[in-house]
Amino acid sequence: MKRSPYFQDAPVNYLFQEMIEKRKAFQKNNKTASLISLGIGDTTQPLPPFVSQTMKDYATKLSTKEGYSGYGDEEGCKPLREKIASAVYKDLVFSDEIFISDGAKCDIGRLQVLFSKDAKIGIENPSYPPYKESTLLYRGKEHLIELNLHEDTDFAFDFKQAEYADIIFICSPHNPTGHVRHKKELEEIVSFAQKQNKIIIFDSAYSFFIQDDLPRSIYEIPHAKEVAIELGSFSKIAGFSGLRLGWTVVPKELSQIHKDWKRITSTFFNGASSIVQQAGLAALQPEGLKEVDRSIQYYLKNTRILKEACTNQGWKVRGGKNSPYLWVHIPGKDSSWELFNHFLEKMHLIITPGVGFGSNGEGYIRISGFGQREDVLEAAQRIQSQ
Amino acid sequence: MKRSPYFQDAPVNYLFQEMIEKRKAFQKNNKTASLISLGIGDTTQPLPPFVSQTMKDYATKLSTKEGYSGYGDEEGCKPLREKIASAVYKDLVFSDEIFISDGAKCDIGRLQVLFSKDAKIGIENPSYPPYKESTLLYRGKEHLIELNLHEDTDFAFDFKQAEYADIIFICSPHNPTGHVRHKKELEEIVSFAQKQNKIIIFDSAYSFFIQDDLPRSIYEIPHAKEVAIELGSFSKIAGFSGLRLGWTVVPKELSQIHKDWKRITSTFFNGASSIVQQAGLAALQPEGLKEVDRSIQYYLKNTRILKEACTNQGWKVRGGKNSPYLWVHIPGKDSSWELFNHFLEKMHLIITPGVGFGSNGEGYIRISGFGQREDVLEAAQRIQSQ
Numbered sequence: 001m002k003r004s005p006y007f008q009d010a011p012v013n014y015l016f017q018e019m020i021e022k023r024k025a026f027q028k029n030n031k032t033a034s035l036i037s038l039g040i041g042d043t044t045q046p047l048p049p050f051v052s053q054t055m056k057d058y059a060t061k062l063s064t065k066e067g068y069s070g071y072g073d074e075e076g077c078k079p080l081r082e083k084i085a086s087a088v089y090k091d092l093v094f095s096d097e098i099f100i101s102d103g104a105k106c107d108i109g110r111l112q113v114l115f116s117k118d119a120k121i122g123i124e125n126p127s128y129p130p131y132k133e134s135t136l137l138y139r140g141k142e143h144l145i146e147l148n149l150h151e152d153t154d155f156a157f158d159f160k161q162a163e164y165a166d167i168i169f170i171c172s173p174h175n176p177t178g179h180v181r182h183k184k185e186l187e188e189i190v191s192f193a194q195k196q197n198k199i200i201i202f203d204s205a206y207s208f209f210i211q212d213d214l215p216r217s218i219y220e221i222p223h224a225k226e227v228a229i230e231l232g233s234f235s236k237i238a239g240f241s242g243l244r245l246g247w248t249v250v251p252k253e254l255s256q257i258h259k260d261w262k263r264i265t266s267t268f269f270n271g272a273s274s275i276v277q278q279a280g281l282a283a284l285q286p287e288g289l290k291e292v293d294r295s296i297q298y299y300l301k302n303t304r305i306l307k308e309a310c311t312n313q314g315w316k317v318r319g320g321k322n323s324p325y326l327w328v329h330i331p332g333k334d335s336s337w338e339l340f341n342h343f344l345e346k347m348h349l350i351i352t353p354g355v356g357f358g359s360n361g362e363g364y365i366r367i368s369g370f371g372q373r374e375d376v377l378e379a380a381q382r383i384q385s386q
Numbered sequence: 387m388k389r390s391p392y393f394q395d396a397p398v399n400y401l402f403q404e405m406i407e408k409r410k411a412f413q414k415n416n417k418t419a420s421l422i423s424l425g426i427g428d429t430t431q432p433l434p435p436f437v438s439q440t441m442k443d444y445a446t447k448l449s450t451k452e453g454y455s456g457y458g459d460e461e462g463c464k465p466l467r468e469k470i471a472s473a474v475y476k477d478l479v480f481s482d483e484i485f486i487s488d489g490a491k492c493d494i495g496r497l498q499v500l501f502s503k504d505a506k507i508g509i510e511n512p513s514y515p516p517y518k519e520s521t522l523l524y525r526g527k528e529h530l531i532e533l534n535l536h537e538d539t540d541f542a543f544d545f546k547q548a549e550y551a552d553i554i555f556i557c558s559p560h561n562p563t564g565h566v567r568h569k570k571e572l573e574e575i576v577s578f579a580q581k582q583n584k585i586i587i588f589d590s591a592y593s594f595f596i597q598d599d600l601p602r603s604i605y606e607i608p609h610a611k612e613v614a615i616e617l618g619s620f621s622k623i624a625g626f627s628g629l630r631l632g633w634t635v636v637p638k639e640l641s642q643i644h645k646d647w648k649r650i651t652s653t654f655f656n657g658a659s660s661i662v663q664q665a666g667l668a669a670l671q672p673e674g675l676k677e678v679d680r681s682i683q684y685y686l687k688n689t690r691i692l693k694e695a696c697t698n699q700g701w702k703v704r705g706g707k708n709s710p711y712l713w714v715h716i717p718g719k720d721s722s723w724e725l726f727n728h729f730l731e732k733m734h735l736i737i738t739p740g741v742g743f744g745s746n747g748e749g750y751i752r753i754s755g756f757g758q759r760e761d762v763l764e765a766a767q768r769i770q771s772q
Contacts, residue, residue: 001501001552001583001585001642001643002501002502002504002505002552002553003500003501003502003642003643003646004499004500004501004502004503004646005502007646007649010649010653012649040457042456042457043456044454044456045454046448046449046450046451046453046454047445047448047449047454048449049449051449052445052446052448052449053445055441055442055445055661056441056442056445056446059433059438059439059441059442059445060438060442062432062433062438062625062628062629063432063433063434063435063437063438064432065431065432065758067432068429068430068431068432068433068625069628070428070429070430070621070625070627070628071426071428071627071628072628102488102630102656102658102659103656105654105655105656106492106654106655106656108654109496109653109654109655110495110654113390113523113524114389114390115387115388115389115390116388116389116390116391117390117503118388119388130653133653134653134654137499137649137650137653137654138499166387166388167388197387199387235456239448239454239456241456241457242448242455242456242457242458242657242659242660243448243659243660243661244488244656244657244658244659244660256387256389257387257389260389260390260393263393263396263398263523264523267396267495267516267519267520267523268491268492268494268495268496268520268523269491269492269495270488270489270491270492270630271628271630272488272630273488273628273629273630273659273661273662274628274629274630275441275629275659275661275662276659276661276662372451
């Protein structure tokens, strides 16, 4: 059997498994401890009622002879593509540049198929693990270029390392650090990509959390359509993490890539679930958007509460204002796992070790604002009583 | 930009596009003609009411604080995996060998990632186009081995060509020919794969259409778990073509491949839509299965009606009995496109040119039994009045 050699290059990241096991072991010895998880980046607020009702109506429709429909367009249904173009992008992109997917993670995998095997992929360290893992499994470790990202340089983009990459993944608001790239930074990155003939893959999964006047999309930057693909997701903005819906923008300015992406979606994909596309369309209607914003504000308030608690302790805290994530360092504690144990044992809180997102995350933890308010308030109190 | 060179190897298959254009042109000149499509393999019967109700209940649940849930397991929810193991496989496979997907087509793409770049993939000619297209786009044409499949040899498996392949795609009931492989044939193929250290990918998307005592799963064959992966789909069996739900079985006997597939699903995939998984679970409950069978019998009756009409004309007709597809040749007409035009112009029927599934499909057409009964009866009449 001809096994892909790349599995050797990509040892399994046991981060979450290890977190679960440590949690279990702790609970076994501390049966009465009431643990609160601020660890995983999963939504907790109920689905907006308007969105839920739309799915119910569509389910009814599918059970009638007149309302039933089967395969949809692999690229996504037209009304949803049009709605994303207008409601999310204010017509900065055309609807036929938007390809609906079953989530950003799946498209991160499929995007690898666009580029030749010898293309080098630049990935920030730390970052959302699937960028790196799909690169390793698709083309092996010699095609991975790590771009350094450090809190103490204010998360400056690593132009030096990026020279070696053909494709560059950027995430803003950034997971795990919560950092949002300013317009000027993105202008420099776009200009760099233009000059050096590189492609940017811009992950905007958390764009709806941006409250300040900062770019929500790479296409707010002049000429970005000539160099950038953008990933979007309904998971975090509308509570669709389990329903699975996202999109990828491939501008027509990237002419051949636009055509090739069309080919890939129709060969390796068969469209996102029709009922979920209807739900996505509902989430972007004025009524849906109001409910979506209510959830976002809820998570942001959670994050503010946690940020204040951490700041009051004299800890170094980044992110949070335009992102559901806090990136935290406690002076004197230089190991992410030491911090994990400290939170677990002293505060009965589950957080995510920063080192799980890349070696430069060592010494940091990611705290997420996804959760129920009562848990967040209790967590804040436990932090402050340290 | 480092474009994948494999796009050159895989020119776009314009089959369906060409069909649409020919149809449009015909309609422009024949405004009053009432066309009936027997062409595409898409379901037309409404979703079973029990399945629809389950989705509605789940949508309601998601809109409550207590009932909301986000990310599910990437491998699929446990109850659904267990239900497939018992209801579909009669416990021939274990639930943790079943990986839930958003449809067979997507997994056909992801399966490519399992094997090294130099693995050769054996694909029957004719066959469902994504096997070939994903192979070309993933590893290029020099890694494609075409296995001949001919109606006049009773669709005998091409062992001679299969010698050169490392991985072999088999589909039964077969799309497009409607042929179902007998137990003895599958035993020979499994034994061949065992001796020659090859992996079979067995596509069982149409298994529920099998009415006779023929294998519905490759795992009914002794030792198949040592050599075969199986694809399954809710699309055709329960009308989920637009909802997107399928599965892949990777037996633990394929030890390393089982582990690697787990890795691929968690890296390139984030789980099938939760609401659709609930719908799948409903479809496999006794009440759901009854409704599912009603749809299957409906399509099979359609197929019988069409088969009789074609046979009465003295045409050569294969398939149909245990499959929704007929594979038809009209003596004296040796071009698929000639047949397409004949059906369009003389009968106002849309069928699929067999050559679209591979060069060995030339001279044949695929007629599908998916459609409304009144259309099928009318189509049968048009055929018989030829």
